[in-house]
Amino acid sequence: MMHGLIVLPLAILVSAIVIRAMIALAPRAGLIDHPGEHKQHEHVTPFIGGFGIMAALLLAVVMLISLYPARNTAWISLLICGGTMFLVGLVDDRWKLGFRIRLVVQAVLALLMVYGGGILLTGLGNVVFTGDIALGLLAVPFTVFATIGGINALNMVDGIDGLVGTIAGITLLLIALMTGFGGDGPMHLLSMALLGGVGGFLWFNMRHGRQHRARTFMGDNGSMTLGLLIVWLLIGLTQGEGALISPVAALWLFAIPLIDTLSVMVRRVLMGQSPFTPDRHHLHHLLQRAGFRVEDVVTSIGLLHLVLGGAGVTGLLWGVPESVMFMAFLCLFAAYVMVTARPWRFVPALRGIHRYLHLTPAANCGVFFGNCALERVEQINELVAPQLRDNTAFRTRLYQRMEADGSPGMRYAVVEIMLDDETAPLTHQIEYLRLIRKALHPYNGVYIRSYVHRDPFNDRRINPDEPAVEMRVRNRRQRKRELLEESFTYVDHGRILDQDVKHTNTEGEEAVGAPDTLIAKH
Structure with missing residues (x-):
């Protein structure tokens, strides 16, 4: 844990310095997000959050190579995967890549994660009361599928100031606590470094004090990179003889992005649309329509994500059977789909909650x-x-x-x-x-x-x-x-x-x- 306590403040500082420098350079490099299309912001804002994440990742890899040289191939693969995902996201932010190109790149990086980093989803645990499910020949394609899903799930919840950073930060915090107390030094160091990178970014992205709007956005370069790295951590912690957590516990640690994204994609398919068509039916959009301000939306979703992640950790510590935790997760997902399938019913209920809490209404x-x-x-x-x-x-x-x-x-x-x-x-x-x-x-x-x-x-x-x-x-x-x-x-x-x-x-x-x-x- 000592190395993690050292890398956390360093990562925060490095991330903040890099992002501050890029805020000044972004207009000249064309790395700015303009209002329009499905975007609701009214100001030109740089999308350079990924630079802070990459700075934290580079710091982590340098320390990992120094402290755990026996796994240098994995650390180099980690840096290549993160750096490539960052560059692809940056190109997508700047010139708009098609979703097929993004999916192909993500699949290739997932394969590099498997064969270079040794991160492979070999089993799902006992999720249906029949004993541990081994994937066998399906391990590699299932790992690719899970990686692509995790990357895009986090990317799709990046809709308002501070939200994706808060969700990612909570997941990384829970991972850091478990790896710290569980004695997994490399994963603890990596999670703490990434947590610091997110912290440095949130200082410029969240609304606080006199900062009434985001000074920078995460962008696809940041959200997709974070998604890939979180998937790396979660799969790495759930597999092998010394697995620290169960695969189903990983679902709870990443609950909000998974549940929200899957439900929105199901709704799009049922309406005859592409599952990748942008719309405004995510949970944060529904909360905004109910009158919640951005700060209240981030706080509400962040607390919900923390509660769900905490439920996964608690179930793990209490020895709740994996199958029970998995069925509970499926019930949670089904309830969420049923409630949000009719937003014209759900939004008035949220307005009632908003009035009950006496929150300041949005415009x-x-x-x-x-x-x-x-x-x-x-x-x-x-x-x-x-x-x-x-x-x-x-x-x-x-x-x-x-x-x-x-x-x-x-x-x-x-x-x-x-x-x-x-x-x-x-x-x-x-x-x-x-x-x-x-x-x-x-x-x-x-x-x-x-x-x-x-x-x-x-x-x-x-x-x-x-x-x-x-x-x-x-x-x-x-x-x-x-x-x-x-x-x-x-x-x-x-x-x-x-x-x-x-x-x-x-x-x-x-x-x-x-x-x-x-x-x-x-």
């Missing part, structure tokens, strides 16, 4: 419908949905103003369109207002305007200590309101997939308080 695009002649929220939804691009969700609430004498007054509606945390709310606000206003042209008398989030430092309705509040309250019309209908609608490229409509006649708060956390912008 919404608020649209106010005044003098609303439309009598049902479904009518409003049919007008709004075709104007929205990509995959999103929105909530519609239809209110009735009540006059002082108790008679019903004008109706109004509020539509809150969920935006990804990386998008520019004002840009979408202007665009959506223009499109919705055009769609409302046949409905005479209905007008719309935008809503913005209340600022607790400037909005006197939230800050009651302002001296003018008392006068404002006296002069304000004290009308009541009733919430007539509420709906949550899930939209895919302007087409309503499903909507959940609730009818109510519950009397609400004073009209000045509606909608929640929003105020009119005249």
Whole structure:
């Protein structure tokens, strides 16, 4: 463990220095990620996270060669595999390789891992109550398949600031703890070095303090390299007479990337699409649509990944049969597929969790419908949905103003369109207002305007200590309101997939308080 404790801070420092230098050099080298296509960020950002990972790997290989020279062939193979995967990922980031080319390269590197590094998946353990399953002649192709799957699973969850680094870091931390206490010096040193490389990267990738957005992205050069190296570690620890962990425990250590990626690919195939078609149905996308900010998404998924990885380690330490752990993993996967197969049902449930936890919501695009002649929220939804691009969700609430004498007054509606945390709310606000206003042209008398989030430092309705509040309250019309209908609608490229409509006649708060956390912008 001593060598691991030494290499960890060194790897953090080396990774941070290399990434900081590459941030300055990236624009000149063309290593920058532009917004567009399925990418939601609004800023030009360098994708040079792999440089920090490679710096940490090089440090690890130098120490491994010095401390364990008997396995130099394996360490050189490790460096070649990692370096080649990094270069291919960098080329893919820069010039966009086809997925077939990536798969061929990954398969070749998996073969080098087998024949050069001695990393071979020879058995699956006792996963179906029939005893240990030996792969025999299938060992090499199964290793290639598992390697390709692991590389792409980690790559596919790289969607928001800090997520892939957090997931990889948690997996490496658990591996480092097990190898440290288990006495596997080489694997412990390698896992600690890679953990340091991820730590140096996360300093520039996560949001913290005054850093409100990522200064660099991981890129395919980093995520695919990390995926390959984590697969190397997991297979190496699960095989042979001195295997430190069981193969099924490795599944739990890598649970979130595997479960999320497989479920998304199954959904794409069932919809008649290529399993490699980019979309926005990963878990982090669903959490964002439910109003979670990027920081909360990373924290939530990171904690879930830690819990699942911890469950795998606990099962291993407690001697839970491998078959039981494997069946539990399959049940977890099946439950995840069933829940996320209908995101228009899952997202409202996540919104409920978000409200229960009192988390700060991500940006919404608020649209106010005044003098609303439309009598049902479904009518409003049919007008709004075709104007929205990509995959999103929105909530519609239809209110009735009540006059002082108790008679019903004008109706109004509020539509809150969920935006990804990386998008520019004002840009979408202007665009959506223009499109919705055009769609409302046949409905005479209905007008719309935008809503913005209340600022607790400037909005006197939230800050009651302002001296003018008392006068404002006296002069304000004290009308009541009733919430007539509420709906949550899930939209895919302007087409309503499903909507959940609730009818109510519950009397609400004073009209000045509606909608929640929003105020009119005249």
